[in-house]
């Protein structure tokens with residue numbers, strides 16, 4: 188069994204019988220560091236670099252190789268004595284990362300003792316706890332989890348033989364921030380013990396504050412191929428090895444409990460709870476990771492900064508205080524006002540720090556947003572304000588998310604963090620109410636901010652006061668009765684953009700509105716998907732065909748019909764009717780429909796699509812590009828059976844067709860479809876016309 192606990196470490200194990208001294212631990216740390224940066228150096232050079240004799244080096248190397256922290260490799264050298272080389276292993280790198288803090292702690296203590304002895308006082312620097320762990324000093328470099336370039340080349344070759352896990356987009360975001368120190372002090376994906384602590388009291392097993400579980404979720408099938416104690420390679424979606432991980436923990440989490448604890452409710456209306464139940468794998472792996480290379484980004488490369496790059500920038504600019512503004516939306520005038528005020532209040536420089544990883548489904552895409560930010564940046568003085576993009580996968584966890592965002596910003600060298608109204612709010616729950624109170628995030632942040640080492644700049648809701656032509660915090664307006672207070676909510680803004688309506692100057696900047704309109708033309712010019720669902724024989728294909736003809740008669744956008752039967756003959760010809768195969772079939776239809784929608788066309792889909800979660804996933808895929816109109820063809824199963832156009836119901840009743848929807852297989856009736864049509868005693872033309880009326884009412888078809 189592999190050891191899970193933080194201590195004793197592998198070094199302790201390697202030096203098992205005797206109690207190890209801090210000097211021995213220092214030497215081991217220095218050895219690992221030296222082998223990492225100069226793997227091909229001769230023993231003589233290595234010994235000199237770490238300040239030990241050749242004999243001592245040999246003893247250290249033996250301990251390190253026994254503990255699998257370092258491995259012996261061959262080297263082509265004419266000199267016999269130099270034929271052996273050493274390379275750091277995945278475990279060695281993880282051990283080095285772990286020993287770094289202990290090493291620094293000892294050095295600080297030594298420094299303090301020395302300082303006191305030489306000067307008769309203590310150093311006067313803030314206590315160690317604040318200098319490293321809590322990173323009070325926002326300008327000092329922060330530990331990363333990468334190995335050196337030389338070691339990365341070697342580890343990459345070794346990792347080619349390891350079992351691989353292909354990371355999901357969310358895991359790539361998490362891994363990037365783990366590796367570059369954005370999630371400091373985390374050294375890898377959470378172990379089971381840390382996970383339980385984070386859920387129960389927002390603390391890891393050693394007491395460190397950490398509010399959001401960062402897990403490597405995997406499928407059960409993959410879990411069966413991985414043993415605790417094994418090293419695995421983590422690859423991006425193109426197969427590039429980004430990191431290796433030593434698996435110390437493998438467990439099946441209780442996801443309902445996780446949802447309750449982290450998001451406050453086990454309610455699928457919460458995007459992260461939905462992700463947890465319907466997209467995340469059933470099994471979690473935990474363990475330290477070793478960074479080989481950063482995920483590749485081709486977009487906005489110059490605007491992405493690691494925590495250390497930002498810290499270096501602040502150092503260079505002499506920015507001692509920096510207030511960060513987190514956002515997943517375009518910046519409008521209210522945000523500008525809020526950020527100006529925050530910088531003034533904290534007497535700090537301003538970092539606009541938008542999230543470009545994963546945000547809430549349906550948000551404005553990050554390409555458009557970054558263009559909008561750039562347009563607004565001219566409004567800020569460049570000597571005091573900067574922008575950097577953060578590749579974070581948000582969870583929309585409200586209060587816990589705010590604390591998490593604060594810790595991440597602290598790691599990025601910021602000293603202050605803006606928390607406004609409804610920070611990282613996920614929208615309404617399934618009862619139509621808010622998941623969190625509008626200022627819950629501020630309360631939780633306030634409770635922990637001393638410990639976090641970053642200060643909150645809190646704001647109440649900012650609204651436009653027409654008479655004074657300025658933004659004011661709602662709680663500071665004393666003459667509420669006598670003034671006109673204006674505000675445009677996110678939902679209202681989306682509606683105005685979708686319908687091509689006016690967006691007033693007091694709300695946003697003309698450059699921003701222009702950019703938003705360029706990406707999102709009015710709905711009547713955008714692509715969309717009509718998604719029929721219902722039993723076999725309910726009338727989906729018939730109505731879909733009629734609708735297609737009507738839309739083609741109107742013209743303007745290309746129309747594509749993805750009928751269940753036809754898709755199964757072409758796109759999904761190898762699939763059967765198990766849940767897994769049906770889901771795959773619907774995801775394929777959804778993928779094609781999303782491409783059509785993205786490119787401005789109309790997709791009409793007409794599969795049975797019996798599972799609500801799969802329909803929702805398709806909706807989310809499509810809604811980032813255009814409207815998704817779910818039409819439930821609500822013909823009863825009895826009527827479908829009476830029609831039995833293809834004779835399939837008879838065969839299903841006789842048991843000759845298995846897993847037949849409505850007879851021997853489930854159908855989740857849509858709860859909130861955009862439209863539900865009855866077909867009994869109603870002619871096809873009328874059914875298709877109901878859909879047309881719906882499209883019109885949603886602004887998807889309009890007079891030229």
Ligand SMILES: Nc1ncnc2c1ncn2[C@@H]1O[C@H](COP(=O)(O)OS(=O)(=O)O)[C@@H](OP(=O)(O)O)[C@H]1O
Nearest residue numbers: 723724751764769772794795796797845846847848
């Ligand atoms: N076991 C079983 N259950 C349901 N349907 C069956 C089955 N076997 C064959 N068929 C025929 O396949 C058509 C349904 O395919 P879909 O792709 O729409 O189904 S699904 O959405 O993937 O569940 C469906 O066509 P429609 O009648 O057009 O709905 C049936 O003709």
Ligand SMILES: Nc1ncnc2c1ncn2[C@@H]1O[C@H](COP(=O)(O)OP(=O)(O)O)[C@@H](O)[C@H]1O
Nearest residue numbers: 723724725726727728729730832866869870871
């Ligand atoms: N109002 C109606 N709308 C659509 N189909 C109807 C209607 N009334 C009767 N039907 C009949 O229902 C049968 C099943 O239709 P079909 O489009 O093949 O269903 P599905 O594609 O859902 O399997 C056809 O014979 C069709 O003519």
